[in-house]
Amino acid sequence: MFKKLFVFLFLSISCLFAEYKINPDNGLIIDTNVELVENHCLACHNSGLIVNMNANRDAWIAAIRWMQESEGLWEIPAEDESKLLDYLVKHYGEKYNTRRRLPLPILMQK
Numbered sequence: 001m002f003k004k005l006f007v008f009l010f011l012s013i014s015c016l017f018a019e020y021k022i023n024p025d026n027g028l029i030i031d032t033n034v035e036l037v038e039n040h041c042l043a044c045h046n047s048g049l050i051v052n053m054n055a056n057r058d059a060w061i062a063a064i065r066w067m068q069e070s071e072g073l074w075e076i077p078a079e080d081e082s083k084l085l086d087y088l089v090k091h092y093g094e095k096y097n098t099r100r101r102l103p104l105p106i107l108m109q110k
Contacts, residue, residue, distance in 0.1 A: 020091075027051055033087040036080055044073065056094040060085055
């Protein structure tokens with residue numbers, strides 16, 4: 001009885017974590033458009049900034065604009081930027097179960 005329950009629980013938990021794989025080289029979730037993130041974001045900083053940001057779409061856009069205005073990030077074609085944002089919000093979107101503060105209002109105004 002316990003053996004069947006253990007196997008059932010193990011398989012259930014495994015399915016939860018098996019949905020997406022993590023790239024062992026950079027720690028990003030492997031999914032559609034991850035290559036855009038790797039090409040545009042990891043050229044300047046490591047993936048830890050992405051994994052720990054947990055922001056909504058507006059905050060991701062504000063971060064990109066700030067990097068373009070002050071850090072030398074190049075212009076990203078609109079179609080690629082939209083796909084890049086879709087990926088970021090899907091996998092590293094806003095989470096309310098963290099103790100991370102909300103984005104500063106000044107970043108949201110731009």
